[in-house]
Amino acid sequence: MDYFLLLHLLWSGMSVVICDQDEQQCKQTPGSLSLPVLQRIGDVTLGGLFPLHETVVEPHHQQSFDTLISKDMIFAIEEINREGKLLPNVTLGYKIYDSCSTPYQALKAAMELMVTEQDSEVEMVDNHMCPGTVPVVIGDAGSTQSLVVARFLGAFHVPQVSYFSSCACLSNKKEYPAFLRTMPSDLFQVDALVQLVKHFQWTWVGVIAGDDVYGRSGAAVFANEVKKFGACVALQEIIPKNHAREALAAIVSRIRSSGALVVLVFAVEQDAGALFDEALRHEGLTGIQWLASEAWSTAPVLSTPPKYHQILQGTIGLAVRGVYIPGLQDFLLRLHPSNPDASENPFLIPFWEKVFGCRLGANSGNQIVNDKPLCSGSEDLRSMKNIYSDFSKLRISYNVYKAVYAIAHAIKSMMSCKKDAGPFPLKACPDATNIQPWQLLHYLKEVDYINQFGEETKFDHNGDPVAIYDLLNWQLGFDGEQIVTIGMFDGTATADQKKLKLQEENIIWNGNKTTVPESVCSSPCLQGTRKAIRPNFPICCHDCVVCRAGEIKCVLCLPQFWSNVERTACFPKEVDFLSFSDTMGITLITIALLGSLCTCWVIFIFSCHISSPIVRANNSELSFLLLFSLTLCFLCSLTFIGRPSDWSCMLRQTAFGITFVLCISCVLGKTIVVLMAFRATLPGSNLMKWFGPVQQRAFITLSTLVQVIICIIWLTVAPPTPQKLMPRESAIVILLCDEGSALGFALVLGYIGLLACLCLFLAFLARKLPDNFNEAKYITFSMLIFCAVWVAFIPAYISSPGKYAVAVEIFAILASSYGLLACIFAPKCYIILLKPEKNSRKHLMSKTSVQ
Incomplete structure (x- = not known):
């Protein structure tokens, strides 16, 4: 001792x-x-x-x-x-x-x-x-x-x-x-109380303890356990043993200011009674759902007198299980001083x-x-x-x-x-x-x-018994407060969901309500918003921030999906491509068809005046072949419109590359013819025999065949294929054609550019040849337009997103085609239709000095 x-x-x-x-x-x-x-x-x-x-x-x-x-x-x-x-x-x-x-x-x-x-x-x-x-x-x-x-x-x-x-x-x-x-042991009681808090999803709970071993230890264990599943302790106070009014008033004030609607009182009935006496003096302390530890959950001093009804009605507590012991009541009631x-x-x-x-x-x-x-x-x-x-x-x-x-x-x-x-x-x-x-x-x-x-x-190894509790609810009956059993807690059960057994329909909550009270620091965030923790506040206190577009519950949807406006569900993204039905597509189709019709109209005019000097000048065969290639150029732009597929992706680039080479080859051929014709007028020159119709056809065929070979190699090694672009920040899936081989695409464009630059150079040399109708001058203008368009095309194509990149390429095709058509054939059509007197051999052959 x-x-x-x-x-x-x-x-x-x-x-x-x-x-x-x-x-x-x-x-x-x-x-x-x-x-x-x-x-x-x-x-x-x-x-x-x-x-x-x-x-x-x-x-x-x-x-x-x-x-x-x-x-x-x-x-x-x-x-x-x-x-x-x-x-x-x-x-x-x-x-x-x-x-x-x-x-x-x-x-x-x-x-x-x-x-x-x-x-x-x-x-x-x-x-x-x-x-x-x-x-x-x-x-x-x-x-x-x-x-x-x-x-x-x-x-x-x-x-x-x-x-x-x-x-x-x-x-x-x-x-x-x-x-x-x-x-x-209180460990079982705390387990039951924690399961109760968890079951009703209360995350903002107050804890009041008596100033003794029972209250302090029980409250401490409870506070630690509720934190493990995400709940927070709104306040943790101690009832002094001397029941000082100032200290009790301060506790009541903190309960009110905490905002907690569920408060556990882990104390003996004397301490709990002192707290509730003080609470009665504060009329504003109503609407609190009290949780009672077993020490006062069945206390007659608190449950029987009507003075506590307004604050304690609806209290839920634990109590050790009791049974009816035969003979005990008679034995106790026989107590009398005369015995x-x-x-x-x-x-x-x-x-x-x-x-x-x-x-x-x-x-x-x-x-x-x-x-x-x-x-x-x-x-x-x-x-x-x-x-x-x-x-x-x-x-x-x-x-x-x-x-x-x-x-x-x-x-x-x-x-x-x-x-x-x-x-x-x-x-x-x-x-x-x-x-x-x-x-x-x-x-x-x-x-x-x-x-x-x-x-x-x-008794187990700690000297503790089997832990079974009754769950009690204080309800206001016709004859005063009555304690109703609403379930049980079996501490021997292994699974948590089986430990707590409740008849929720029998529960009357504080204020004589049948709906479960909510006790949270912050209301749950609605769908489409996420929690943002407040600095210096418990984790249960948060603000709700709207999720970003493309997220549901603030988690990104899969790449091919996008969230709705409410951020509640993910839906397949809208597919976006240059279609025949949207405004941009219709506009480009209209321009392309108009260009092809204009080209056909020129062909018709030339066919009607095929024997006229201005049509026969510079080889009418090249003119018709050029007009045919221009028609194909206008029409090839249509292959860029519509949902990309394996065939359309291969067709659009190859058709574009081949038709434009054919077109530029014809223009180059006409330019060479002009130069050769001028040289042929010099004494002793026999150049024209080296660039006659057969040679012109061979030149155009050979030039076009080079492009055909490039396209065949491109399609064989790494052809263009359909591709889906699914940017995270966008609500659309962009369908486009991937070039496949960047080198192949660069060779196709580079070959066209090479022929165009050569044509521009030769036409520039022949622009001042003495002639009333010098076609080289118009070819120069057309090549200037062609080169300007395609030089501007490259940065615009690279920087344009999605279908706009396709639209840029179509615009470049149409603009360059219109430039060739207008610069080369508009002056001839003007003379044929409006100035027929100039459409004579004499006028065309008369030489004028060019300043």
Whole structure:
């Protein structure tokens, strides 16, 4: 034992048993004061610690108390003794002390239980316990009291079985080796509360704890657990034990300012009551959905009076499971001061006077109620409708009942030990006539049986029982507040979804509502928006930011899909290409067809005047071939319009390349003819025989064949193919033709450019030849336009997106074709149609000096 603790106890005037190992004897300190005790001697005497008062009874300072809970232990003991089946030939006795709900008084009572029954010297036993002390203690109720008692009893290996202490810290067997309980650990209770919060998707929860081991540890574990699934603790406050008004008012104010609509109060009923008394003074604190820990979830003081209805109606809490114990109610209601054994109960008179508001004679010993009238003697607990006679709320009685029966089963196992098959060294069995606490502790840990109510009773390695809770809902009935069971929590279930079983349709929420309250720091973001965490705020507090285009739930759609305006679904992107139906396509088609018609009209005019000098000039065959190639140039632009396909992609580029080479070859041929004709007029020149019609045809054929070979190689090695461009930032899928081989495309354009530049150069040389109708001058203009168009085409084509790149290429084809048609054939058509007098050999052959 800690000598500092022992010294403190001696200074306090407590009755202390000193086990002197040197003298091998037990002595009782003189001058100690004995505490009131309710006892009956038996073969085995069980100790009991019960909070019969809320605090130590002092003159002019008495608070409410309850004595019925200790009668549960007496009932169970008498039932075992009466039936005689469990422990035949063994009578159980009891010694019950009042712990007064204080650690000091609980320890003082525990010390009294360890006092020997005789003030005599006795021989020491192995575990240093003095004979005559009780071998086991049932109690105490509060976790704080049990912590103190458990440290003391654990030092002597005296088993302690608590019926209401739930602090998870008591599961530590290193510090409390002899502690067991029939009350589940708070770890299970917290698990149930966390599952409840998770089930209803509350993410902004307040936690209020009592200033004791029970409240602080339970609230801390709860706060840590709810954070694991994404919820946040809006506030975490402690109710002071002195219930200072300023501190309670500050807590209420913080609850209101936090915005939390769900608040857990993890405290004993006295602390919870103080908080709710202060809340009543703040009329604005309404609409809070309270969650109750088991310590006050069935507290009659809070649920029965109507004063708390406006704030506590709809409360949801946990409670240990209770059963109807046959005979218990009649046993408790038989309590009366006139009973023969009433004189042995030192707690009966104060209890009776408190319940009925009277005094039992002038010498009752209760100075506080001496101003009350005398009791008539006809008072009967059966006629009372108050918190002491409402046995439906005494769930803890079942825990006391189970504790007594667990001890009885352990004693039975001890007495059933077979010789040379015991659990102790050398396979020894315990001495049934002298039960040692440490031996009884061993058998208590091994207890495992199904009781008469079909429930398994056993203790795990931490001394904790099977955890099963009832889920309760405080509802306002016609006759006042009533507590309704709305489900259960089974801590033995393996899957979370099976642990919590709720009848949600039976729940009435705060404010008499049937819809689940929402308790969130920020409302859930609508579809099409995403969470943006607020700086310096918990993760549950956020703003909702609109998702970007192309996202659903702020996650990018697949490349071929795009989000709708609401950002709620992904739809296939709109396919975009230069089609025959859109405005741009129709415009280009119109221009191309108009160009081909104009070319056909020129062909018609030339055909009608084929014998005229201006048509026959410079080889009419080349003129018709040039007009035919121009027609193909206009028409080849149509292959660029429409949905790209394998054939259209190959056709458009090859058709364009070949027809334009054919066209430029004809223009080049006409330019060479002009130059050769001028040279042929010089004396002794015979150049024209080297560039006659046959040579002209061969030249054009050879020039075009080069382009055909380039196209064939291009189509063979890496032909143009359809391609889908799906930019992430765009709502459209762009269909176009990929050139395949960039080198092939460059060779096609480069060859056309080479012929065009050569033609421009030769035409430029022949532009000032003396002639009334010098065709080289018009060819020069046409080549200038052609080259300007295609030089501008390259950067425009590269920088234009999607179908606009195709439109740029079509525009270049049409513009250059129109340039050739206009510059070369418009002047001839003008003379043929409007100036026929100039369409004569004489006029054309007459030479004029060109300035």
